[in-house]
Structure formats: structure tokens, C-alpha cells
Amino acid sequence: MEERNQGLSGGGVRRDTRALALRVITFLGGIYFFLYFITPESIIEGTKIKSAHEAISNGFIAVSSMAIGLGVINILMAHGSKFIFLKRGWQYSAALLLGLLIMIGSTLAHWMMTRHSASQIRDVQIIGDFAARIVEDAKLGAGNERSFSPTGVPELSKRVSALESYSLRIIEKIKAEESRVIKIAQGDLATTQLIRDSEQELLGLRESVSTLSANQWNTLDATNESALAQVSQRAAKVASSYAILKRKENGTKFSSRLYDFLYDGLFNHLGASMFALLGVYIAAAAYRAFRIQTFESGLMMAAALVVMLGQISFGKVIYEDMPSIRQWLLEVPNSAAFRAIRLGAGVAGLMLAIRMWLSIESAKSGGDKK
Amino acid sequence: MILAVGAPVFLGISRAPSRMVSAERMYDVMQGVTFAPGEVAMVWLDFGPNTIAENEPQAVVIIEHLLRRRVPVVLLSQYQQSERFLTRVPQEVAQRLEREHPGQTWRYGEDWINAGYKPGAAIFIQALVSAPDVAKFLGRDVTGMPIAHFPRFAQIGGVERVKLVAEVTGLVGVFDTVVQFFQKKGYRPTLVHGCTSITIPEAYIFLDSGQLNGLLEGIAGAAWYSEVLRKHFPASDNRDLLVTNTALSAAHIMIILLIALGNLIPLLNRFKRGRHG
Amino acid sequence: MNGLEHATPAVIALLVAAFLLLFREFKRINKGFEHNIRRIPGVDAIEGAVGRCAEQGRAVSFTTALTDVGPVLYACLGVLRSIAKRVAQYKLKLLVPQYSPEAMAVVEDSVRDAYNEAGRSSLFDPESIMFLSSEQFAFASGYMGLLHREKPGAAFLFGSFAAESLVLSEAGQQVGARQVAASASPEQVAFFICTCDYTLIGEELFGASAYLSRDPIQVGTVAAQDRFKLIIVAIISVGVISATISNWFPELSWFKPLNLLSLGWEGK
Numbered sequence: 002m003e004e005r006n007q008g009l010s011g012g013g014v015r016r017d018t019r020a021l022a023l024r025v026i027t028f029l030g031g032i033y034f035f036l037y038f039i040t041p042e043s044i045i046e047g048t049k050i051k052s053a054h055e056a057i058s059n060g061f062i063a064v065s066s067m068a069i070g071l072g073v074i075n076i077l078m079a080h081g082s083k084f085i086f087l088k089r090g091w092q093y094s095a096a097l098l099l100g101l102l103i104m105i106g107s108t109l110a111h112w113m114m115t116r117h118s119a120s121q122i123r124d125v126q127i128i129g130d131f132a133a134r135i136v137e138d139a140k141l142g143a144g145n146e147r148s149f150s151p152t153g154v155p156e157l158s159k160r161v162s163a164l165e166s167y168s169l170r171i172i173e174k175i176k177a178e179e180s181r182v183i184k185i186a187q188g189d190l191a192t193t194q195l196i197r198d199s200e201q202e203l204l205g206l207r208e209s210v211s212t213l214s215a216n217q218w219n220t221l222d223a224t225n226e227s228a229l230a231q232v233s234q235r236a237a238k239v240a241s242s243y244a245i246l247k248r249k250e251n252g253t254k255f256s257s258r259l260y261d262f263l264y265d266g267l268f269n270h271l272g273a274s275m276f277a278l279l280g281v282y283i284a285a286a287a288y289r290a291f292r293i294q295t296f297e298s299g300l301m302m303a304a305a306l307v308v309m310l311g312q313i314s315f316g317k318v319i320y321e322d323m324p325s326i327r328q329w330l331l332e333v334p335n336s337a338a339f340r341a342i343r344l345g346a347g348v349a350g351l352m353l354a355i356r357m358w359l360s361i362e363s364a365k366s367g368g369d370k371k
Numbered sequence: 372m373i374l375a376v377g378a379p380v381f382l383g384i385s386r387a388p389s390r391m392v393s394a395e396r397m398y399d400v401m402q403g404v405t406f407a408p409g410e411v412a413m414v415w416l417d418f419g420p421n422t423i424a425e426n427e428p429q430a431v432v433i434i435e436h437l438l439r440r441r442v443p444v445v446l447l448s449q450y451q452q453s454e455r456f457l458t459r460v461p462q463e464v465a466q467r468l469e470r471e472h473p474g475q476t477w478r479y480g481e482d483w484i485n486a487g488y489k490p491g492a493a494i495f496i497q498a499l500v501s502a503p504d505v506a507k508f509l510g511r512d513v514t515g516m517p518i519a520h521f522p523r524f525a526q527i528g529g530v531e532r533v534k535l536v537a538e539v540t541g542l543v544g545v546f547d548t549v550v551q552f553f554q555k556k557g558y559r560p561t562l563v564h565g566c567t568s569i570t571i572p573e574a575y576i577f578l579d580s581g582q583l584n585g586l587l588e589g590i591a592g593a594a595w596y597s598e599v600l601r602k603h604f605p606a607s608d609n610r611d612l613l614v615t616n617t618a619l620s621a622a623h624i625m626i627i628l629l630i631a632l633g634n635l636i637p638l639l640n641r642f643k644r645g646r647h648g
Numbered sequence: 649m650n651g652l653e654h655a656t657p658a659v660i661a662l663l664v665a666a667f668l669l670l671f672r673e674f675k676r677i678n679k680g681f682e683h684n685i686r687r688i689p690g691v692d693a694i695e696g697a698v699g700r701c702a703e704q705g706r707a708v709s710f711t712t713a714l715t716d717v718g719p720v721l722y723a724c725l726g727v728l729r730s731i732a733k734r735v736a737q738y739k740l741k742l743l744v745p746q747y748s749p750e751a752m753a754v755v756e757d758s759v760r761d762a763y764n765e766a767g768r769s770s771l772f773d774p775e776s777i778m779f780l781s782s783e784q785f786a787f788a789s790g791y792m793g794l795l796h797r798e799k800p801g802a803a804f805l806f807g808s809f810a811a812e813s814l815v816l817s818e819a820g821q822q823v824g825a826r827q828v829a830a831s832a833s834p835e836q837v838a839f840f841i842c843t844c845d846y847t848l849i850g851e852e853l854f855g856a857s858a859y860l861s862r863d864p865i866q867v868g869t870v871a872a873q874d875r876f877k878l879i880i881v882a883i884i885s886v887g888v889i890s891a892t893i894s895n896w897f898p899e900l901s902w903f904k905p906l907n908l909l910s911l912g913w914e915g916k
Contacts, residue, residue, distance in 0.1 A: 039655045039663070041913040042556060055508065058498030062491030068750055069451075069490070072782055075749040079779060119515030126520060241478065248479075248514075264455055272420030272452075275785035279811060280622065282818045284372045287629040290821075290842040292637070301838075302630070309627060312591045313620035314386045328392050336576045342834040342850040343576065344880060349854035352873050353719035355670055361865060421784060421811065543714070543810050543833050556654070556912070569811060569835050 024360040031358040033057065076101065107263055110256035118247045125175070125243050128168045128206075129236030132229045135160050139221035158218035161229075168210040168232070175203060175243065185250045192249060199242035206235040304330055375625040376618045385613035386620065388594035393578065397563050397585025397592075398599045401436055404535050404561050409526035411443045412535040413560075415549065416460065419452030422541030422567050428593035428612050429565030430456060430539045435464045435607070436600060438477055442535075443523045445509070447486040449495070449545055457485045457513065471606045480521045487513035492545075496552040500530045536560045539587075541567035546574070550582050561585075565593070590619050658909040662879070669875050673868035683871045690828050690846030691856045694727070697802035697826040698734045706801030707741035709825070711791060712755065713816065714784065715807035716748045719854075720832045724806040725758045726857025726866060727830075731804060732762035736771055744777040745794055747787045752779050788812035792819040805829040805844070806853060809836045817843035830856060883909075 037045070037054070080094035138154050154160070182196060209232045216225050251257050293299045310316035311327025320326075355361075378384065406412070414433060418426035437444050438461070446457045465477035479485075486509045489495050502508035505527045506518045519525045527533070538549045546564055553560065563585035566574045577583035587593050594616035597609035655663070677683070701708050710728050715721045728744070735742045744759060746752040756777045763772040780790035792815065795803065803820035805813070805827065813829075813836040820827045821843055829840035830848035840847040848856055851873065858866035887906045894901040 037654075039660050042654050043913065045654070055498055055502055058491075058494050058501075061494045062498070065492075065494065066490045072749040075752070075779065115513075116515045122514075123516065126516075130520075241480065244480065245478075268452075269420035269423065269455070272783070272785060273423050275789060276421040276424075276811065278785075279814060280372060280376070282814050283626060284629055286814060286818065286839075286842055287626045288633040291630045291633060293634055306627065309623050312389055312391075312588070313623050314389050314617075315620060315624060316389060324390050324392070331572060331575045332579055335572045336579045339572055339576050339834055343573075345851040345877065346832060346834075346854070348876050348880065349723070349851040349873050350719045351666055352670060352869050352876070353722055353854065355667060356865070356869060357719060357722060361674075541811070543808060567811075573835055 027360050028358065035358075073101070104263060107256060107259045111260040114251055114254060114256050118251055122240060122244045122247060124171055125236065125240040128164070128171060129233040129240065131160075131164050131167070132233040132236065135164065136221065136226055136229050136233075157221060161213055161218045164232070165210055165213050168206070168236070172203060172207050172210070175239075182246055182250060185246070185253050195242065195245060199239065199246060202235065202238045202242055206232070206239050209235050304334075372622065372625055375621040379614055379618040379621055383610075383614055384617055385610060386617045388591060388598060388613065388616050391588055391592050391595040393586040393588060394592040394595040395599060397587060398436070398596060400561060400585040401433075401535065401563060402440075406440075406442050406534055409523075409528065410532045410534050411445050411524060411527055412437050412537065413445045413447070413533045414537040415539065415545075416446060416448050416453045416456050417450040417538065417540035417542055417545045418456070419450060423456075424615070425567045425589045425593075426539050426541055426565060427456065427460065428590055428597075428615065429587045430460050431464055431612075432587070432593050432596045432600060433537045433539065433563070433565065434461050434483070435468070436596075437535075438464055438468060438482055439600075439604060441482065443481075444483040445486055445524065445527075445533075446483060447509075448488050449490075449492055449548070450540075450542060451488050454488055454513075457487065461485070467608065471604075471608075480516075481523060484518060484521055484524055485513045486518065493548045493552050496548060500553060500555050503529055505530055505533065530555070531558045533560055535563070537563045537565070539565035541570065543570075546570070546577075550577055563587075590616050656910055656912055658911065665879060666872070666876055669872040670869065673872045673875075674865065677864040677868045677871075683867050685855060685859045685867065685870060688848060688852055688856060688859055690830065690848045690852070691727075691859045693826070693828055693846045694731060694804070694860065695734065697804075697828060698731060698738065698740070700826060701740055701801035702738040704801050705740075707743055707798050708735050708802045708804075709743040709745070709795060709798070709800040709820075710804040710806070711745050711816070712747070712751065712807035713787070713805060713809045713812070714747050715751060715832075717750050717754060720808055721751050721754065723832075723854045723857055724830075725755065726863075727804070727806055727860060728755065729758050729762040729765075730857070730860040732759045733766045736763045736766035736768040739768070739771060741798070742773075742776045743794060743798055743800060745787070745791050746777060746779045747782060747784075749779060749782065752777060784810060784812055785815075788815045791816055795819045795823050795825070799823045800825050802826045802828075805831075805840070806856075808832045809840075814839045814843065820844070 037050070076097070080097050082088070083091050083094040084098060135157070138160075139157055155163075179200070185192065209228065213228055213232065216228060218225060252261075291302065293302050307323065307330060308327050310319060311323045311325075316323035316327075404412075414430070414437070416426075416430050418430075434444060434446075444461070446461060448454070448457055461483045462479070465479075465482065468477050469475065477483075489509075491498070499505065499508055506525050509518050511517050512521075536549065536553055538546050540546055546566070550562065553562070561584050562582070564574055564577075564583055565587040566589070568589035568591075571586075571588045574583065574586050574588075578586050587596055590612075594609070594612050597607070597612050601607045601609055698708055708731065710731055712721060712724045712728075715724060732742060742759070744755060746755060756774060759777060760769075760772050760774075763769050778794075780794075781787045796819065800820075800823065803825040805816055805820075806829070809816070809831050810833065813831065817827060817829060817840055827844040828846045828848070829844040830853035831837055831840060832850075832853055834850060837847060837849050854873070855870050857863075858870045883906070890903055890905055893903060
């Protein structure tokens with residue numbers, strides 16, 4: 002009691018407050034999904050929770066994504082301090098931090114490159130989208146609800162003129178990249194053919210766009226609609242080929258090659274090699290540890306033999322129905338045993354989860370009693 | 372051990388794989404799912420370099436089957452390290468199909484899209500399932516392009532239009548999340564799974580209960596699936612996979628021999644000691 | 649069965665039963681009722697293994713492997729706390745290699761608390777809880793290196809394991825450590841059985857903490873688990889009987905009591 006009444010500088014009050022705050026936050030963190038789960042659909046439909054559920058879930062996903070940053074911060078703190086103060090093993094910390102920085106750097110560069118390409122491809126796709134949108138809006142009539150302007154969308158002729166000038170600007174930009182794009186072919190026939198096809202498609206788009214100014218745009222008649230549809234279709238094809246060429250071009254850039262080297266060349270292969278170590282350990286364990294010493298271990302070994310032989314073509318040479326016996330072993334006794342273990346562990350997990358949610362902690366005093 | 376595994380790989384030895392009933396059934400299941408316009412298949416590639424040997428062939432045969440059927444495929448993952456596989460695997464499959472069928476094309480954005488890594492695990496899947504518009508919920512693909520821009524994927528609508536879900540993983544707990552949360556009242560997709568050999572026993576309990584409709588059991592499952600594909604599409608090339616499966620078979624035989632030796636030698640020693648007093 | 653986006657009345661009833669059972673057991677224990685937890689050989693071996701390390705002057709290693717913050721971690725922490733107290737009492741070195749940065753903070757707190765309870769707070773070394781890697785096999789290789797350098801006399805592997813389980817347990821074998829393993833992942837049990845001295849299977853991991861500490865809350869949780877399992881067994885039995893009856897007597901195939909479990913609020 003006296004401890005509790007110490008001021009804020011005392012340990013007792015602060016500890017109690019902190020513990021209470023943790024319990025409240027833990028409880029609130031779990032209550033939303035629990036209530037969402039147990040509340041019938043018909044009740045949820047009538048509330049605003051249904052529409053907010055997606056946003057709330059995104060909030061939780063954002064919080065869990067922060068854990069990735071937490072790991073990086075932890076590494077920087079733990080190994081950074083080792084490196085800065087030259088503690089024991091600082092060289093390994095330096096190697097770790099260097100690897101971390103190189104990987105982050107190359108991934109960022111690669112990501113920025115792909116985002117930049119995506120925005121360039123989007124610029125081309127907008128041509129087709131805009132052409133299709135002009136047709137839709139013209140059919141809906143002026144002052145339609147999708148218009149951003151209170152007076153409705155701009156008149157048809159202005160929009161078509163804007164489409165034309167924008168398209169020609171983008172076409173010129175793509176043409177200007179031609180010489181750079183040709184280099185990525187590097188003798189590859191498929192890519193060379195792709196470049197030729199995309200040049201043809203670009204010419205076709207330019208032709209379609211140029212014919213727009215030849216028409217009268219007072220109203221959207223059949224001819225005009227057809228012209229815009231053609232622009233939309235050809236723009237989609239140009240965007241598609243442009244996207245493929247952009248991706249091929251990105252593959253030749255340094256940031257992409259570095260990323261490929263670090264990820265495919267180092268990380269993937271090192272990870273697979275480490276996993277392959279298991280083969281050695283299994284071989285060692287097979288010789289040393291897999292001994293038949295009791296009836297149960299003999300039974301286990303027999304089952305293992307049948308399952309292994311049933312999975313390889315050699316098994317059928319020994320006994321025709323080996324795969325079927327293997328199938329039966331997996332479907333019947335194995336399923337029964339695994340279900341039992343999973344059920345038990347699941348129930349235990351449920352009880353522990355309830356305790357965690359309600360912050361029902363073990364007594365700290367008492368110690369070990371037998 | 373190195374010789375046992377290496378010999379088939381270096382000499383290119385391939386033998387016919389053992390018949391895997393679950394892989395055969397999975398082929399029938401995947402072939403039997405009908406896709407109306409706007410309906411898609413969702414393929415989760417939740418594996419990294421650790422389980423690449425088993426999971427990548429499974430991903431290849433599943434994506435190959437879907438691309439052959441011209442089913443629009445949405446690729447995504449709950450695991451950061453699978454990012455490269457999401458990009459590389461469908462591209463390689465598409466290139467192989469284009470070589471097999473000159474004149475036909477399989478294009479990114481038309482036949483498949485890569486929605487990339489999605490954090491949040493169970494919460495993400497729950498939110499995806501309850502979203503009114505899957506394309507809008509997924510937002511952009513991995514290159515930053517709005518998914519709603521791709522015509523074949525823009526009309527997905529609710530998750531009920533995801534008719535098939537394929538989960539390829541060797542990670543613990545990931546498959547359980549999909550089984551548990553990728554469903555809602557009145558909707559349960561056809562679910563198929565590619566697992567590593569370690570998790571085969573655990574996957575069977577879901578297959579038996581009907582929560583899982585198809586299962587590929589490690590490399591052996593993928594190898595038999597590729598044979599079934601080849602039966603229906605004779606030009607399909609699965610030699611590399613059969614070589615890998617043969618190497619795996621050789622490793623199995625090696626392990627069996629080592630177990631036998633490990634048990635026989637002490638037995639013989641004990642017998643000799645007994646004879647000598 | 650329809651999707652379980654929202655709980656059916658039957659599932660809510662089961663959840664309520666779980667809550668009630670848990671609180672009932674806590675209340676019973678508070679009134680002095682003592683439960684008997686059956687002997688778990690693997691858990692009995694823990695004290696012996698730590699004692700052996702004290703005799704040999706060797707370190708003790710405890711790993712939670714790939715366990716993230718969750719019920720499994722909390723189950724492991726109960727055992728870790730008990731082991732850490734003994735290690736503190738015997739003034740041994742404790743090694744707690746970590747995989748998850750989030751779990752590491754929780755683990756550090758638990759070990760610190762254990763040392764405080766043993767009255768040896770000055771002996772607590774935060775560096776004994778070391779973060780190795782969040783990458784599965786990088787963690788495994790770090791663990792192998794750690795064991796080969798430190799050569800602990802006892803290695804405890806409690807938690808969630810994947811393919812690296814054999815690598816971890818082989819490393820312990822190679823340095824001659826007494827090993828006790830408890831895996832929440834049933835597929836790794838076979839490897840542990842072959843390479844470890846004692847293995848706890850499935851929910852024995854969750855019971856181990858209660859068994860060691862005899863803490864009322866933990867013992868009550870184990871008791872509630874067992875009673876809830878009885879309910880599950882009853883439901884399974886009803887299902888088996890009704891399925892068997894339907895099979896033998898097709899005219900009775902309408903008798904499917906377990907359909908009540910999936911009956912929604914609207915009655916369908």
C-alpha cells in the first residue's frame with residue numbers, strides 16, 4: 002500500500018499504470034476482430050462497420066508492416082553500436098550492415114526504376130483511356146455526374162483536340178527513345194521483331210490520331226465514334242508493346258543487373274545451398290540415428306520405407322501396389338494421428354490466446370513447486 | 372550422396388515418375404473448373420530460395436496448366452522472398468508456350484498479372500475476401516500499374532469471381548491461413564496446394580476433409596502432374612523436371628541403404644561379439 | 649459447410665464454453681483444488697539436464713527457433729523462465745539465440761524477470777539473448793556456429809520449427825549436449841525423436857510450462873484445455889456415430905446432427 006502511494010517518481014504507481022495501459026491496449030487490439038467474428042452478418046449489414054471493415058483491416062496491415070521496419074531498426078541499433086564502439090566481433094557487424102545497405106540501396110534503385118517505367122507506360126495508356134472516356138461522356142450527355150466541372154465536361158471538340166495534341170506529344174517521345182530501344186535487341190530475333198511490330202503499331206496510332214482533325218466534332222456520330230475507338234484500340238496495343246520493351250530495357254540497366262546478381266545470383270543460391278545442407282544431415286542421421294530398437298520404432302521405419310518407396314519409380318519395381326499402400330497410409334493412419342495432434346495443439350492455442358487477450362498473466366511470485 | 376544425386380543431373384538420366392494419385396486428381400479438378408469472362412484464378416507463390424527445388428516446379432506446372440487454358444491468373448504472395456518467382460516463373464512458362472505454339476502469344480496484363488507481396492497474412496486475406504471489388508482492393512500491380520486498367524482483371528468484382536486458388540508453399544502456417552480465411556458465407560473456392568515433402572502428411576488431413584481439392588506432393592507430385600499435362604499436350608517439355616525427380620529417387624534409395632546399413636552393422640557386430648564369447 | 653466469416657450459434661456456444669471452462673478452473677484452483685498433471689518425461693529431464701551442466705561447468709542453450717509473438721511463444725516462455733531461474737541459481741551461462749526481433753524483446757523481459765526472481769539480477773547478461781537472423785537457414789547456421797563455439801551441456805528446442813529442425817538438433821548432437829525438444833509443428837517431431845534425448849509432442853509443449861512451475865494460472869489453463877477437448881471428443885463421437893448410422897441405414901441418412909454446427913442465425 003505504501004509503495005502504491007509513492008509519487009510519480011516512485012516505482013509502484015508508474016508500474017501499475019503501465020501494466021493497466023498495456024492490458025487495455027491488448028484488449029482493444031483483439032476486441033474488434035472478435036466482435037466482428039461473433040456478430041451475425043445481418044446485424045453488421047445494418048451498421049457502418051461493413052464499409053469501414055476494409056479500412057480498419059488496412060490499418061492493422063499497416064501496423065504489422067511496421068514490424069519490418071522494427072527489425073531493421075533493431076539490427077541498426079544492435080550492430081551499429083558494435084561497429085561504432087568497436088566491440089568484440091565488430092567486423093561481422095560491419096559486414097552485416099554493409100550487406101544491408103547494399104541490398105536496400107539496390108532494391109530501392111530497382112523499385113524507383115520500375116515505378117518510373119510504370120508511369121511512362123501509364124502515360125501511353127492514358128491515350129486509349131481518354132479516347133474511350135470521351136465516347137462514354139458524349140453518350141451520357143453534357144453535365145453528367147462524372148464531370149468534375151459544375152458546368153459539365155468540356156465540349157467534344159476541345160477534348161478531341163486535347164487528345165490529339167497529347168497523343169502526338171507522347172508519340173514523339175516514344176520515337177525519340179527508338180535508338181536507345183534498338184540497342185536492347187542485341188541480336189535477339191524475337192526482340193528485334195517486337196521492336197519492328199511496335200514501330201508499326203506506333204505508325205498506325207499516329208495515323209489514327211492525325212485523322213481526328215479531319216472530322217467535324219460537333220456531335221458524336223458513327224464516324225467519329227469509330228475514329229475514337231480505333232485510337233483507343235491502337236493506343237492499347239502500343240502501350241502493351243511499349244511495356245514489354247520497357248521491361249526488357251530495364252533488364253539491361255545497372256540497377257536491375259545488380260539486383261539480379263544480389264538476389265538471384267547470391268541470395269537465392271546461398272539459401273538453396275543452405276537448405277541442401279539438410280541432405281547431408283539427413284544422410285548422417287539416417288546412418289547414425291534411425292535405429293530400430295523397439296517395436297514402435299520398427300513400425301515407424303516400415304511406414305517410412307513404404308512411403309519413400311511409394312514415391313519413387315523404383316517402388317513399383319519392388320511391388321506393383323506400393324503407391325496405393327503409400328496412399329492408404331497417408332490417407333488413413335497418418336490423417337488420424339495428425340488430426341489428433343492438431344486438435345490438441347489448436348485447443349491449447351485457443352486457451353492461451355484467451356489468456357493473452359485478457360492479459361491473464363502467471364503469478365510472478367511462488368516459484369517452482371513440485 | 373553427391374554421386375547419387377549428381378549422376379542423374381549431370382548425365383541427364385530421367386525415369387518415368389511414380390504415379391501420384393493426388394496429382395492426377397488435382398489435374399481433373401483444375402481442368403474441371405469453369406471460368407466465365409471476368410473470373411480469375413489466384414495463385415499464391417509463398418516460397419523462397421529455401422524450398423525452390425520443390426515449390427518452383429509445382430508453381431511451373433500449375434501456372435502452365437492455367438495459361439494453357441487461357442485462364443486469367445492473379446499472382447501474389449504473403450512472403451517477401453518470393454518476389455522474383457512472381458516475375459520469373461510466369462514469364463518463363465509463357466516463353467516456353469510461345470515456342471511450343473508459334474503464332475500464339477501469352478502476355479503480361481492479358482494472361483497474368485503480378486500483384487506482388489502483400490503484408491498482413493490472415494488480416495490481408497480476410498480483408499480481400501470481404502472487399503466488394505478485388506481489383507480495386509489489390510490496387511496496383513508490382514510495377515505500379517492500376518489493376519483496374521487490365522481489361523481481363525478489371526471486372527473481377529467480388530471474391531466470388533476467384534474460382535480457383537492455388538497455394539504453393541513450404542512455409543509453416545501459411546497454407547492454414549488460406550484454408551481458414553479464404554472463404555465466406557456461400558463461397559468457397561476450389562483450393563489446390565503445392566507442398567514440400569515435409570508437409571505432405573499435414574496436407575492430407577485437409578484433402579481428406581474436402582477443404583483442399585487438389586495436392587501436389589513435392590517434386591514427385593509436380594513430376595507426375597507434368598506427365599499428365601504431357602499426355603494431354605504432347606509437345607510439353609518436362610525433361611528437366613523428370614531429371615530432378617530421378618535425382619530425388621536416387622537420393623531416396625541412398626537414404627534407405629544408409630538406414631539399412633546403420634541397422635545391419637551394429638547387428639552384425641553384436642552377432643560377432645556373441646560368437647566370440 | 650459454408651464459409652466461416654462470422655461465427656454460427658454453435659461456434660459461439662463453443663467459445664463461451666471455452667471462456668467458462670477457463671474461468672471455472674481458475675476459480676477452483678483459487679479455492680485450493682489441486683490438479684494432477686501427468687508425468688512428462690521430457691520435462692522431468694530438464695532439471696537433470698541443467699544439473700548436468702552445473703556439474704560440467706557448461707552453458708545452457710534455449711531456442712524458440714522460428715516462433716513469432718503468439719500463444720506458442722508464451723508457452724515457451726513459461727519453460728524458459730523456469731530454466732533461466734535454475735541457470736541463475738547455478739550461476740551458469742545461458743544462451744538464447746533469437747529469430748524474431750519482436751519476440752526477442754519479450755524473451756529478454758522474461759529472462760530478466762527469471763533472474764530477478766532467483767535473486768541474481770546482477771548476473772543477468774542482456775547479450776545472452778542474441779538476435780541471429782530472421783532468415784531460416786541463416787538462423788540455423790548461426791545456431792550451429794554458436795553451439796560449436798560454446799559447447800553447451802544442454803540444448804532446449806521449444807517452439808515452431810520448420811526444415812531447419814534437423815540441422816539444429818544435429819548441431820546439439822555433435823557437441824554432446826543433452827537435448828529436449830518440443831515442437832508445435834507435428835511434422836518435425838519425427839526428426840526430433842531421432843536426434844534428441846526427449847521430445848514433447850503437440851500440446852505437451854503447452855503443458856510443460858504448467859508442469860514445471862505448478863503456477864495456478866497455467867495449471868488451470870491445462871485443466872480447461874483437457875475439459876474442452878472432452879467436448880470436442882463428444883462432438884466427434886456424435887459425428888462418427890451418425891455417419892456410421894447413415895452408412896448402414898440409408899433410410900436414416902437425414903440424421904445429421906453435426907449440421908447444427910454450421911446452422912446460421914437465419915436457420916440455414
